[in-house]
Amino acid sequence: MAYKPQYGPGTSIVAENRRKQMNPNQKLEKVRSVTDEDIVLILGHRAPGSAYPSAHPPLAEQQEPNCPMRKLVKPTEGAKAGDRVRYIQFADSMFNAPSQPYQRTYTEMYRFRGIDPGTLSGRQIVECRERDLEKYSKELIETEMFDPALVGIRGATVHGHSLRLAEDGMMFDMLQRNVLGEDGIVKYVKNQIGEPLDRAVGVGKPMDEKWLKAHTTIYHSLVGTAYRDDAEYVEYVQRIHSLRTKYGFMPKEE
Amino acid sequence: MMNASFPQVRIVPFRMLKPDTAERLLNMLTGVSGIRRVMIHGPGLPKTVPYGPARGSPNPHSDRKAIQVGDAEIALRVQVGEVILEVEDAPVIEEIRSICDGFFTGFSYRLQEGRFMKTAPTLVDYAKYGPDADTTLIGLADPRKGESPVIIRTKR
Numbered sequence: 339m340a341y342k343p344q345y346g347p348g349t350s351i352v353a354e355n356r357r358k359q360m361n362p363n364q365k366l367e368k369v370r371s372v373t374d375e376d377i378v379l380i381l382g383h384r385a386p387g388s389a390y391p392s393a394h395p396p397l398a399e400q401q402e403p404n405c406p407m408r409k410l411v412k413p414t415e416g417a418k419a420g421d422r423v424r425y426i427q428f429a430d431s432m433f434n435a436p437s438q439p440y441q442r443t444y445t446e447m448y449r450f451r452g453i454d455p456g457t458l459s460g461r462q463i464v465e466c467r468e469r470d471l472e473k474y475s476k477e478l479i480e481t482e483m484f485d486p487a488l489v490g491i492r493g494a495t496v497h498g499h500s501l502r503l504a505e506d507g508m509m510f511d512m513l514q515r516n517v518l519g520e521d522g523i524v525k526y527v528k529n530q531i532g533e534p535l536d537r538a539v540g541v542g543k544p545m546d547e548k549w550l551k552a553h554t555t556i557y558h559s560l561v562g563t564a565y566r567d568d569a570e571y572v573e574y575v576q577r578i579h580s581l582r583t584k585y586g587f588m589p590k591e592e
Numbered sequence: 593m594m595n596a597s598f599p600q601v602r603i604v605p606f607r608m609l610k611p612d613t614a615e616r617l618l619n620m621l622t623g624v625s626g627i628r629r630v631m632i633h634g635p636g637l638p639k640t641v642p643y644g645p646a647r648g649s650p651n652p653h654s655d656r657k658a659i660q661v662g663d664a665e666i667a668l669r670v671q672v673g674e675v676i677l678e679v680e681d682a683p684v685i686e687e688i689r690s691i692c693d694g695f696f697t698g699f700s701y702r703l704q705e706g707r708f709m710k711t712a713p714t715l716v717d718y719a720k721y722g723p724d725a726d727t728t729l730i731g732l733a734d735p736r737k738g739e740s741p742v743i744i745r746t747k748r
Contacts, residue, residue, distance in 0.1 A: 493644060493645070494643060494644025494645065495641065495642065495643060495644055497635065498635075501608065501673070502606060502607055502608050503607055503608065504607060504671070505607045505608070505609060505610050505613060505698075505699075506610075510635055512635065512636065512637060512638065512642075513641060513651055513653070514651075514653045531641075531644050531646045532641045532644065532646040532649070532651065533646045533649065534652075
């Protein structure tokens with residue numbers, strides 16, 4: 339029988355959302371649209387419209403060693419062109435943000451190619467070739483994995499994921515890269531490292547509480563689904579915990 | 593040595609306050625007699641980007657502005673997360689509670705009693721202010737920042 343990944347345990351909506359994001363066969367719902375130029379502006383790695391700087395000549399122009407692995411693995415567009423490796427980093431609020439650092443890494447590993455994600459408690463960074471990065475970033479920002487108020491695109495100075503939200507529902511950002519306008523649309527006024535942009539980049543309206551509760555991938559007993567309510571998930575984690583603890587003592591079967 | 597038995601309370605709103613809201617709250621609290629010291633606490637909003645590739649460049653932030661409390665102007669350097677108060681005696685706490693009950697209508701808050709503010713100088717204070725430091729001012733400002741606390745006078 340062919341292996342069929344289960345992606346994760348759990349019967350709650352949170353578990354369901356986690357599986358949905360991870361499963362590459364599930365198409366993620368597109369919630370907003372952001373232009374390619376806007377993505378380039380937020381990332382801040384190159385000027386919009388400029389050529390991609392390269393780290394090495396295109397693969398077609400350089401002599402490739404006779405390597406069976408290189409024959410097996412097809413290079414991504416960015417790798418083929420010899421692009422530089424660049425990054426995007428997200429900070430996700432614990433108040434029902436639609437994705438979370440570990441969840442992002444799992445999702446990206448299942449869905450994207452040629453990436454190097456880094457997972458931390460409050461932020462998640464993904465590095466890849468510039469051309470691929472822009473494509474992946476667009477997907478991460480336009481789909482249900484993003485919320486303008488509760489997810490921040492922050493290259494540095496990321497503090498805020500575990501803090502209370504501001505009165506207007508925005509996650510704290512020391513550098514105030516994104517502001518909630520009078521029209522209810524969140525606009526990025528700085529790029530991800532905090533340099534002011536020439537023009538504000540709109541990323542849409544914050545999603546409402548009901549939508550967030552139905553699309554979040556974090557358990558939160560106060561504002562969302564409590565972890566203890568998902569008995570299957572708790573059982574799974576307890577099993578893993580028990581097995582790895584016992585394994586530390588190298589148990590021998592009698 | 594200061595009397596360490598003055599009660600202290602902490603107002604913790606469930607949302608972090610904008611400067612205008614904080615200004616309204618603090619102005620309502622200035623009407624309460626019996627508040628000895630107040631500290632505004634929350635995550636910092638630096639004037640320049642503290643680290644990362646853009647380190648040192650200016651950091652405009654709409655929440656870092658001056659507010660008018662009583663007769664004094666306070667330049668906010670933080671997003672107001674909580675307000676810590678030291679009061680003369682227990683009945684003042686009830687007065688603060690009734691003000692907060694009326695003030696926080698859009699979202700809730702908690703009023704916690706405990707010890708949230710310095711009552712005696714520490715080594716850092718000793719190094720900065722020396723042995724004869726005014727103990728009423730201890731713990732109200734960061735000794736390394738060179739800023740002094742704001743004194744608010746209200747009409748009685």
